[in-house]
Amino acid sequence: MIMLTGLQKIYHGGTGAVKAIDNVSLEIEQGEIFGIIGKSGAGKSTLIRCINLLERPTAGRVLVDGQDMTSLSEVELREARKSMGMIFQHFNLLSSRTVLGNVAFPLEIAGISRTEREKKAVPLLELVGLTDKKDVYPAQLSGGQKQRVGIARALASQPKVLLCDEATSALDPQTTESILALLKDINIKLGLTIVLITHEMHVIKAICDKVAVIEGGQLVETGKVFDVFTNPQSATAQDFIKAVVNNKVPDTLAALLSDAPVAGGNLVMRLSFFGDATNEPVIAGLIRRFAVDVNIISGNIDHLQDTPYGTLLIELSGKDEDIQNALIYLQDLDLRTEVIGYVARHAHAAG
Ligand SMILES: Nc1ncnc2c1ncn2[C@@H]1O[C@H](COP(=O)(O)OP(=O)(O)OP(=O)(O)O)[C@@H](O)[C@H]1O
Ligand SMILES: [Mg+2]
Structure with a gap:
């Protein structure tokens, strides 16, 4: 659907050149x-602005539905952009127009008649749950309602892709949840491809299928949300995930750990379970089968979307x-095991 290849963007400002995007390649299905x-x-x-060419890349290719965006003329580009809606952190609504007027605005620009415009805009207001606000002005709306108008407006030209630039960053947590739920709903109902950027991992966790982590203009990690959450490779991804998954080794314990087995010492490990495996009585099985004691240091069960x-x-x-036999047993089960280290037995009191 969207393919970025060797994308690069260099800004030339007063303070010299800034490499904002540095050789990014990725594919969005x-x-x-x-x-x-x-x-x-x-x-x-x-x-994200390079995807619809609001920013022209310095180098690299942007393919949307097989069309090379960088090769298009201004007129062709304007046409191609209709297949890509965009929503913004600060909504960017027209204050002098009603909710209906805002949603219908892209259609007005496209030269569509008033009756036709309304015919298209009204169901969109219903889709975003704002039917009763049709004739109200943006100043009378809450942030969440404004973003709903932004979403309806972005959908007016029946895009194939919705680009979201920090669409929930100006909203409180509860409103964020409802906007994310709306985006997911639209994704399912309309089959719309959604690209969203954020600095908050819980946004990714709530609705994304895949995630790309960028730092200093470079792509440092990309993959299915599930894989990146359960097995982040880069330090940056690990950092972001810490904010939403608490599976950190407590500092007091970390200070006592050694990498190599300590004779007569305890094994510290992390188990990660997915899907149906969360229902398995792993710890009970462990204690029943082996002459080991299990001390749970921390734990949590959560949902990544529905899993x-x-x-x-x-x-x-x-x-x-x-302990070694127990480890072999665990490594054979349908879960991810990670040996964190070893501690001398007396060093850590069971709790
Ligand atoms: N028009 C511009 N001219 C010069 N430099 C720019 C311009 N726009 C962005 N930059 C620089 O490019 C880099 C990337 O900026 P960008 O706005 O894409 O970051 P961002 O990840 O969206 O940040 P934020 O989370 O703060 O919105 C920054 O160093 C920024 O200062
Ligand atoms: Mg930004």
Whole structure:
């Protein structure tokens, strides 16, 4: 659906050249919700604006539905942009127009008659739950309602892609949830491909299928949200995930850990469960089968969209041989095991 190849954007400002996007290649498939996460200044807005060519890339290719966006003339580009709606952090509504007027505005620009415009805009207001606000002006709306108008307006030209630049960053957590739910709803109902950028991992966690992590204009990691959440490779991704998944080894324990087995010591490990495996009585099975004690240090079960996902940080104590057998048993199960290290037995009191 969208393919970026070797994308580069260099800004030439007063302070010299800034490489905002540095050789980014990625593919976004039809119908998916693709999240791009990065810290402030990472190049997120530049990247998303390169997709509809609001920013012209310095180098690289942008293919949307097989069409090379960088090769289009201004007239062709204006036409191609109709297939890409966009919503913004600060909504960018026209204050002098009513809700209906805002939603119908892109249609007015396209030269569509008033009756036709209304015919198209009214169902969109219904879709975003604003039917009763049709004749109200933006100043009379809450932030969440304004973003709903933004979404309806972006859908007016029946786009194939919706680009969202920090669409929930100006909203409180509850309103954020409802806007994200609306985006997911639209994604399913209309089969719309959504690209959203954010600096918040919980936004990615709530609705995205895939995620790309960018830093300093470069792509540092990309993959299915599930894979990146459960097994982040880059330090940046690990940092972002910390904000939403608490499976950190407590500092007091971390200070006592060694990488190599300590004779007669305890094994500290993290177990990650996905899907149906969250229902398995893993710990009970472990204790029943082996002469080991299990101390749970921390744990949580959460949902990544509809799939349950849990992590447990545990400490195993027992004879070295029993611990090793227990480890082999765990590694054979349908879960992810990660040996964190070893501690001398006396060092950590069971809790
Ligand atoms: N028009 C411009 N001229 C010069 N430099 C720019 C311009 N727009 C962005 N930059 C620079 O490019 C880099 C990336 O900016 P960008 O706005 O894409 O980041 P961002 O990830 O969207 O940040 P934020 O989370 O703060 O919105 C930054 O260093 C920024 O200062
Ligand atoms: Mg930005």
